[in-house]
Amino acid sequence: MSILETRQFRWPDEAACERFAQALARCPQVSDLSIELEGGLGAGKTSLVRHLLRALGVQGRIKSPSYAVVEDYQPPALGGLPAHHFDFYRFNDPREWEDAGFRDVFAAPGLKLSEWPQKAAGMLPTPDLRLTLDVADDDSRDVCAEAHTPRGVALLTDLTQHLDAA
Incomplete structure (x- = not known):
């Protein structure tokens, strides 16, 4: 799986x-995106x-799908498309x-948001974006974002612009 673009981010805290x-x-x-x-x-x-x-506008409890494997949502901001x-x-x-199935x-x-994708290795389609989160010594997070599709590259460009504007 080839990487088309990579960006690094740092989250010093939960607010980041x-x-x-x-x-x-x-x-x-x-x-309409797949993120690992x-x-x-x-x-x-x-x-x-x-x-x-x-x-994205989801109200109510957002459960971890650890036991159910998948939780489905209908975020208002996705214009009728689901989030899994x-x-x-x-x-x-x-x-x-x-x-x-x-x-x-x-x-x-x-x-599609997939945690622990390596447990389904070889079965998942190529993600648009892969985010790898590492906990640093100071409890901050180092985030490596890898775009694997043209849609992922476009997302990284837009994401960087939104973060820079914030």
């Missing part, structure tokens, strides 16, 4: 994660998803992805 999610929500590409989120336990993957879904939050942490075999979900329009 929230600002990043809000900037991401303002990018038009987000309505990598990082260890406690790196902030689910926090980012919650902030993003809130910024996947957590593949409990997968023991990547073929579980196929058995669960997720191929159709990933082929349809909408936002």
Whole structure:
């Protein structure tokens, strides 16, 4: 899987994660995008998803899909398209992805957010964007954003502009 563009970000605190999610929500590409989120336990993957879904207008409880594998939402800001939050942490075999029928979900329009994508390795389509979150010694987060598609490159450009304007 080739990387077309890479950008580095730093979140010194939770508020920076929230600002990043809000900037991401303002990018038009987000309505039909696949984003993979990598990082260890406690790196902030689910926090980012919650902030993003809130910024897209989701009300009520935003649950972690750790046990259900996927939680579905209808964010008002996506113009009728769905958002799917996947957590593949409990997968023991990547073929579980196929058995669960997720191929159709990933082929349809909408936002797909995947935590622990390596647990479904070889089954997931190429993501538009991969975000790798690393916890630094001072508890801040170093975020590496990799665009793997032209849509991901456009998103990174828009995202950077929104963050610079904030």
